[in-house]
Amino acid sequence: MFNMITPVKKQVLIRGVDEDVYRRAKAAAALQGVSMGDAVSEALRGWVQHGRVEDDVQKEVKQNVQYAKDHWDDLKAHKGEAVVISRGKLQGLFTSYEEARRFSSRFKVALTFVVEDTPQTRELELGPDLEIQREVQP
């Protein structure tokens, strides 16, 4: 037998919700036979679990990646050299990756790479974390 725990439900008034998103969510919820309360709760649960709040590391990584993109034309002139980008700026140019890596270890967050191809966004497939758990009867 499954243990069913009914969550306590609360009435809330939320200001500033995007009208178009709300309309589409309402239509999707109706199609799936889900109440808006359950749909919003599910969305908020996902938001809390997966986090939208960027921490300092994420911010710095973005800053460094943006620097590499914005300055790629300048960096291209150093093709074959290793660069270290940290704190949103170029920290050094090196003749070898190993040398650059030793230097970059003084930073908490840094991009360290040999200048070759233009930075790209790549996607990786990741399967679900499927573990079947058998509920043991007491």
Added chain:
Amino acid sequence: MDQTWKYSAKFSPSAPVIVLELAAMQLECVIDTGFSGGLLVPLSTFESLGLLSGLVQDEYLAVMPDSRRVPLYTAREVVTAGSSRVPTLVHAAPTLDRRLVGRAFLQSFVTTLDGPREVVALSSQTRK
């Protein structure tokens, strides 16, 4: 020569794992052919190995089964599996607390899963 590892009994049924060495740390990783990357480790491991200071310039996103895209921190490292040393992309994200070895790593090897004996064998073989 083959490197072999016993399946991990931490999973039920037991799961094929290989023990890799990354920056002098031993990591037991589940073989996951559904993962197209090299190595996925928890962010705490990634951070403690100092990999945040060796990130690559490309941005990597993990496409989840529900189509969500999760940004990954990615560093290029040399990973040791038995007697083989393989340059591999190592990935981590705050919301992915898994240790997986994926297809990008496995393509360097012939991997055999022997279910009845619960043994994983990895052997290097040059491509024809």
